[in-house]
Amino acid sequence: MATIIIDGREIRCRDGINVLQAALEAGFDVPHYCYHPGLSVVASCRLCLMEMKMPDPRTNEPQWSPRLVPSCQTPVRDGLEVRFDSEKVRANQRSVMEYYLVNHPLDCPVCDKAGECYLQDYSYRFGQAASRVVDPKHKNPKKDIGPRTLLYQDRCVLCSRCVRFTQEVSGTSELCLVDRGHRAEIDVFPGRPLDNPLQGNVVDICPVGSLLDKSFLFKQRVWYLRTAASICRGCSTGCAIRVDHHEDRVYRLRPRWNPGVNDWWICDRGRFGWDFIRAPDRIVSPQICRGGEAGRVDWSSLPTMIRLRIEQVVRRHGPTSVAAILSPEMACEEAWLLGTFLRGLAPGAPLARGPVFVEGQEERFPVGCAPGQERFIIRPEPHPNRRGVEAVIEGLGGESADLEEILGRAAGGAIRALWVVGGYPRPDWPDQALLAAAEKLELLVVQDMLPGALTRRAHILLPFCAWLEREGTFMNHAGLLQPFEQAVQPPEEALPDGQYLWALAGHAGLYRAARVREMMAAGLPGFDRPHVPPEEPEHAH
Amino acid sequence: MSGFEPVLLRNVGVEGVRTLKVSESRGGWAAARKALTTMTPDEIVEEVRRSGLRGRGGAGFPTGVKWSFLPKDRKHTVLCVNFDESEPGTFNNRYLAEHDPHLVLEGILIAAYATRADLAYIYLRAEYHELFHILQRALDEAYAAGWFGADILGTGYRLECHIHRGAGAYVCGEETGLIESLEGKRGWPRIKPPYPAVRGAFGRPTVVNNVETLACLPAIIERGAEWFASIGTPGSTGPKLYTVSGPVNRPGCFEAPLGLTVRELIEGDDFAGGMAGGRKVKAVIPGGLSVGILTADELDCRLDFTDVLNYGLLGLGTAGAIVIGDDADMRKVLANTARFYAHESCGQCTHCREGTGWMARIAERIAAGAGRIADLDLIVELCGRMGMMSGMSICGLPDGAAYPIRLIVEKFRGELEEAIGRQPPGYTERYIRDRIPSVYALPVLQAGAAPARERAVPA
């Protein structure tokens, strides 16, 4: 711990960081473009300059040094005294902000970044209103630099963050700088577009509207967007994300700072792989099949109906004739509610974890890095919560079985009622073994998102809502339990899974994941204390 | 210049001196032999320190002191020979190496031995095609004769030397820009620390020295530090190459002790021989463009490391003088100067990138006859905001931009104002509006340095 003085205020700060980071963490709004805590320091934008006390060469007395120094390049050390609140520092900030507008097209009205742009914010806070430029602007071009990204070079502040990202984090080095001076441009090499599994991050770290996500282009003004804190479901890494939505429509997913898990980044699979939630044929209402005819039922009558049907099977075939297959797409709370509900009716009911798929291979970044040097890993397990579901099954005690065994028993007639949770947004779900086993059942309850061979066989069909429409917790590959918020309402008619399972379990009122976690904690210690990533310093970006 | 025997240019005009044989017959490589066989590296560093030799690349840093910054426990050291020579008006490195390539190579060997470098790169300016072949031939010959490679002179000392050709960027003459470029990267100067002496080329301790600096070494070794220090003025010791271009009778490269006055350089019979075609001197850019400018009244300025400061110049620079005759238009000099730095700023630092570009456009407009008095103030203001010395940039390029641009405006303000005053009324406003019609719709002309709206909008 070093103690430094910023603007006369004593700040205790972590060792080994630079003054800019210390100032941001202490809540100072120090403007900066080129500095990003996840990238190397280049100290080129010169926005973060500060005054610093240095020993006078003659008297050795600390004196304000006449030259400004980049705070991003100055490591903290005990006793260091700096100031940002000075006319000299402000004059520099004004002058840098003036420079950024010398060639900028000022096309905020048509810019996606407007509203969350640090050129706007800093111009407003640190710049000046009037321009003194009467000469024609140098106009840099707009370029299509990859399948997902556009580059509006005329808006670029040349902070080189994007270039450093592809060099230091993705390790793919597609981006480079060409030409010099104010003609300098970000570019790609001929025939080598920006196309790597982490590419979406360059749009996030671009402080201005220069790098644009094609899938978000002209879709929504950002000031309409509300944000929910969620966890990515793309793989078992468990990256923290922000879900930007407006009027129950999701517009984009972005990373949320989560040191040690995903830091500042997410991969494209997570960022862009959620369009299934907009599928037009999603299952939205509970349905009950009577005499071969599926019919919608009312949510309010559902609990009684389900309860009766299960009790009937238990009465006829005994308490071990009911089983459930819990999907790694479920939240821990949902798995727990369902498990406890079934065990309440059929105490011996075996619970199994549903199938776990494999997608590709583990991808480590920067590409080609030595083991242990990874800065980001995309895991081949394309589910968010295998470990969480397994932990819940174990925590509930009683009989746990593996999937094959349950299916075998169902095929053999020992299991007569099966509750299958799906929710896999993939075409290879469900498989033949499951479909074959389903044939023999007296009662098949299916929770799923999209219609298919399994849902057609279901006696009772329940909607499985997308994770952005639910709240709960996922446990990642390393056993880290992380909560996620509900961002949007499920499609009309549907209820979030947690809500109807809560009602099924006999509780009244609104489902609250945090409350369920408290209930779970008795058998599953620690579930009431999930990991919540720290807040990023307010003025960092 | 009576009594001064040329040291660096002593072989100019000698038939065949580009060959090792003739060079050796004229005493070439004797100093290297003396250094390697009779002196330790530290003794050479000490000798160079005592000679008072200061870098000829522009900054004038004492060479022996620079070498002593290398970490004591280093394993591999790299010597980068700065042959980028891109400073406008400067061609002394070229002149020297074209005429006496072996002197340069000998200097490299001595410096490498003194710094215990095992690898030397000559970073050669891209445009020096012919010179590349001259140097490469000399290097091949020196290699064949055992002056480079393993076990030089049987001392066990090994030095590999390569010529690396640049790609035409001024900023690659800046030492860390040079190192980046040498490593195959974009020539963006590095932030310091770490300094090259600690982590330079390929992560190794590195010394960057100018060609002329190194060419002084053989004479220092041969004749001793005291002899070297006796040449020149206090604090500015040794011989120096001066180049002169512009409307003079004898443009070229000349050798004299440090401390030659600009007047002698232009008018001296041994030097440029006076102005050509009956012109008078209007201005002189004395040390490469980046140091600034002198008026006709300031020709007594001595070209050494200290007197130049009395004239508001950035430093001695390269002593590459550009003479400007009385028929020149200072607006064009200003525009040409500003355009150079806008073209050469590497683009990393905001003040440098945008400031040079903006000033170039203002200066070009002034040169096109559409200037405003306020533009002159604006240029001076912008110059005050750039440079490494104020902390606004990573490298010294914008210091080198601000000095000449500001000094042209300050020292020739009368002429510039007069030229602006001769512009037809309303011309500037029309000129500006023709190019950006929107400019009058915004309150730009009311702000700061711009003239008031009433004056700006023609009726």
Ligand SMILES: Cc1cc2nc3c(=O)[nH]c(=O)nc-3n(C[C@H](O)[C@H](O)[C@H](O)COP(=O)(O)O)c2cc1C
């Ligand atoms: C923009 C810029 C361009 C430079 N160009 C050159 C050059 O072309 N040749 C050179 O020797 N030094 C050049 N320098 C100076 C070098 O950075 C460095 O100071 C010099 O090579 C050191 O050598 P010396 O100590 O022998 O002078 C340049 C400096 C700057 C800031």
Ligand code: SF4
């Ligand atoms: S495109 Fe964006 S991130 Fe990249 S250099 Fe420009 S402003 Fe910075």
Ligand code: SF4
């Ligand atoms: S000062 Fe100018 S030339 Fe030097 S590194 Fe910065 S932008 Fe490049």
Ligand code: FES
């Ligand atoms: S110079 Fe410090 S943030 Fe850019």
